[in-house]
Structure formats: C-alpha cells, structure tokens
Amino acid sequence: MTSPCPLLAILGIVIGALTIAASLIYVERRLLALWQDRYGPNRTGPFGLLQVVADSIKIFMKEDWVPPFVDKPVFILAPAVIFVTVLMSFAVLPVAPGIIVADLNIGVLFFLAMSSLGVYSVVLAGWSSDNKYALLGGMRAAAQMLSYEVFMGLSLMGVVILAGSFSLPAIVEAQRHMWFVIPQFPGFVLFLIAGFAETRRIPFDLSEAESELVAGYHSEYSGMKFGMFFVGEYMGVTLISGMISVLFFGGWLGPVLPGLVWFLIKTFVFISLFILVRAALPRPRFDQLMSWGWKVMLPLALANVLLAGAAVLLRS
Amino acid sequence: MFSMLRSIWYVFLHAFQKRVTIQYPEEKPYLAPRYRGRIVLSRDPDGGERCVACNLCAAVCPVGCIALQATEDENGRRYPDFFRINFSRCIFCGLCEEACPTYAIQLTPDFEMGEFHRQNLVYEKHDLLIDGPGKYPGYNFWRVAGVQIGGKNKGEAAHESPPVDVRSLLP
Numbered sequence: 122m123t124s125p126c127p128l129l130a131i132l133g134i135v136i137g138a139l140t141i142a143a144s145l146i147y148v149e150r151r152l153l154a155l156w157q158d159r160y161g162p163n164r165t166g167p168f169g170l171l172q173v174v175a176d177s178i179k180i181f182m183k184e185d186w187v188p189p190f191v192d193k194p195v196f197i198l199a200p201a202v203i204f205v206t207v208l209m210s211f212a213v214l215p216v217a218p219g220i221i222v223a224d225l226n227i228g229v230l231f232f233l234a235m236s237s238l239g240v241y242s243v244v245l246a247g248w249s250s251d252n253k254y255a256l257l258g259g260m261r262a263a264a265q266m267l268s269y270e271v272f273m274g275l276s277l278m279g280v281v282i283l284a285g286s287f288s289l290p291a292i293v294e295a296q297r298h299m300w301f302v303i304p305q306f307p308g309f310v311l312f313l314i315a316g317f318a319e320t321r322r323i324p325f326d327l328s329e330a331e332s333e334l335v336a337g338y339h340s341e342y343s344g345m346k347f348g349m350f351f352v353g354e355y356m357g358v359t360l361i362s363g364m365i366s367v368l369f370f371g372g373w374l375g376p377v378l379p380g381l382v383w384f385l386i387k388t389f390v391f392i393s394l395f396i397l398v399r400a401a402l403p404r405p406r407f408d409q410l411m412s413w414g415w416k417v418m419l420p421l422a423l424a425n426v427l428l429a430g431a432a433v434l435l436r437s
Numbered sequence: 438m439f440s441m442l443r444s445i446w447y448v449f450l451h452a453f454q455k456r457v458t459i460q461y462p463e464e465k466p467y468l469a470p471r472y473r474g475r476i477v478l479s480r481d482p483d484g485g486e487r488c489v490a491c492n493l494c495a496a497v498c499p500v501g502c503i504a505l506q507a508t509e510d511e512n513g514r515r516y517p518d519f520f521r522i523n524f525s526r527c528i529f530c531g532l533c534e535e536a537c538p539t540y541a542i543q544l545t546p547d548f549e550m551g552e553f554h555r556q557n558l559v560y561e562k563h564d565l566l567i568d569g570p571g572k573y574p575g576y577n578f579w580r581v582a583g584v585q586i587g588g589k590n591k592g593e594a595a596h597e598s599p600p601v602d603v604r605s606l607l608p
Binding site: 154155156157158159397398400401402 | 441444445447448449451452454455456457458460
C-alpha cells in the first residue's frame, strides 16, 4: 500500500512535520502557561500566534558562532544528525490510509533504528564541544538513551505479536475492532515512558539539565544550530506522539471524521500529555534513572512480551 | 508512582483555574495607597511649599539622586531654590520620605514614567510639586513648629502658649 503520489506525500509529511514542530514552540509555551495559571505569549498577532514567526526570524538572524576550540566538522554535523534521523522516522509513519512515504514491512524496526541513531547526534555534540558540561550531558544522554532504547523496543513487541506484522499500516488495520491500548496497556505505559526518555523531555532531560549542566550537550551551540536541536526535539515529540497514536490508539481509525483528522487529534492529545508531564514532574537523579530503567522497566517489558505471547498462543 | 500521577492530575486541573496574570497595559494592577512610586513634593493646606530644604532627603538617599539648594523668602521661610530628582538613579526605597521632617517629599502609587531620553527622567521642582497635601491632609509644618517666621511670632503656633517673659518672674 504505497501512496498514489509519493512525491506529494513526502512533501506533505516533511512540511507538515516541520510546521507542527515549529508551532509546538508556541503550543508548549501556551499550554505550560495555562497549567501554571499564566497566559504565555499572547501579544504577537491573534492569540500570540505570530510568536512562531517572530521566534524563527530571531533564531535565523542570530549569529551562528562556532567556538574556536571545538571539533569543527563534528560540531557542525551533530545538529543535522538529529534532524535527519527524526525526519527519516517520519517516513514510516502512516498519517492516513495511503498517505505514507515508505510502507516498509519492517516499519517498527526502522523507527527503532532511527531513534537509536538519534543518540549519535547528542553524543557527538557533547563530545565535539570540548566542554565539560557538554561532555557530561552527552555521556548521560548516551547511557540514558541506550538503556531506554532496550525496553522501548521490547514494549512494542506485544503490539507486534498481536498485529502479526512489523508494518505500521498493518498494525493500524489490526486495531479495527479494538485499540491495542486495551490488551497492551502495560506496553503502552512502557512505551510512553521510553518515549519521554527518547525525546529527552523533562522528567528525563538529564542530558541538558539546565540546573546542573548549563544546557548540557548544546551548551556551546548558538543560532540555527541550537535551533536544529530544538526543532529536532519537538519533531521527536511529534513523532513519538504520532507513534503512540498509531501503535496503541488506532492511528487514523475513527468514526465520522476523515482519517487524517483523527490521526492529528490523537497525536495532539499525546503532545499535550508530553507538555503536561513537563509542567508537573521534576527531574530524577541520574542513578535513579538508570536503576529505574534496568531494574524495573526492563523486567516489566520482558514480562509483558511473555504474557502477550502466551495469550496469543492460548487463543490460537 | 501514585504521587506522580496525582501531581500530573493536579497540574492538569490548573487548566480550569483563573489566571493570575494581569494584562498590564489594558488592565491596571491595584496599587496600595502606600505604594512606593513616583516621588512628589507636597504643599501644606494653605498652599505653601512644605519643603524646608533641610537636605535630609538628599543626605539619606542611598544612590544620591536628590539635589537641592536651600534659600529663604522675605518672611524667613526656608524653601528649596531648586529641587531635582534624577529618576534614572532613583531606586524608590522611600528613605527620603521617612527622613523628611515636614512630610514634604512623598512617594505615590504611580510607576508609569518611562521616557525615551534619559535626560527626561531628571525631574525639576515644577515637575515634582503637586497642588495638594498628599497623604497628610491637615499637616502644616510652620503651624506646629516653634520657629519664628514673618507673619507668625513666637508662641502663635498650634498647641503653643506665648513665651514666658522671664523678667516678670523676678520677685
């Protein structure tokens, strides 16, 4: 099931992802303000909507400074890596029936591989910056993302077992009668937590940890290179939210409204959840994070796979 | 784990609460009567200047933003020849108001004094003087002070009896 007009789908998804990621800067500020009893940016244009434009003009005009002590090629490459890997993952995300860039039969694996590659961006940025805070941030990111990668993959195996396919459109179609969040609730929770860690959002943002590490791995970045990390993070949030809605909440499936609208509604709900968690939760200590990941989440993910497999075996 | 979910829920409930932000230019905040804002020089109920140019405010000012020159009128009343407050230096600490023996210098609930040119923040006496008595309506320093000035001899002030003629006490 490839889309009838692949170039159009590619353009649409790339432009859509970038627009959503950019406007998330505004959405996040407004939602955080809402939950903190403030207003957030509401002066630029109607409801402050032009804040996105103002922010992007500002960040494009900023001096893009490369410090003299950095490892220049790697330093410049690192922000591009996160951008590219996240955009690559969007290729397998089924937005609506037929609107998908590449319907790989191993879509889930491709998504996992690309999000693992995203770690390189952070590690290389931290390493090439030649700055102790950046290096610490990069090290933390590497350890955190590697350990959360493991059960992120495992938490999806229950869904794969139930759907009998690695292809994301097939997984969506398999949810026609029941969303996978019901039989796979533990898998959903595990994937959600792993998603927070994967996008380095606030309960798991130890790699940037403003209060400890200046800005972590992007301490030395400025201008649009910093902007790339920023937009990359927001695209990651969009991607994980889209993945949650595809894998556990039936993607484009829904009554009355067209599939694309259902997908966008579900994705936006999870984006809001990401922001809500950022507004509510503090950051754990690093050793807590690691022991939580390896001693709690990994066994839970394994047990979940075991149970899902057993259930499918018993039924057949 | 439960406490995390509970705090997420409580934060979510804040979506339905009133926002505390005051949309400033359209909506003005409430300023208490004793708010420490723009400094004024008040007049006594008779319309005369209260300031006696004692220099205490200039002396107590921690940033040295008050400058004045004392002079006397034909009645012997001291008053400032010029009185200048540099509001680009002023920190609105209110010490001048506390130091003032005549309630002349007062801070008012007004902070909207932005200017495009720094020089415009230097207020002269005619900018500072107001027509009324400010926070102390009935007070007139020269009516309660025992100082002799033109038009008011010793013993003519309020709560004062005429001075005792010491010679008449002789036996």
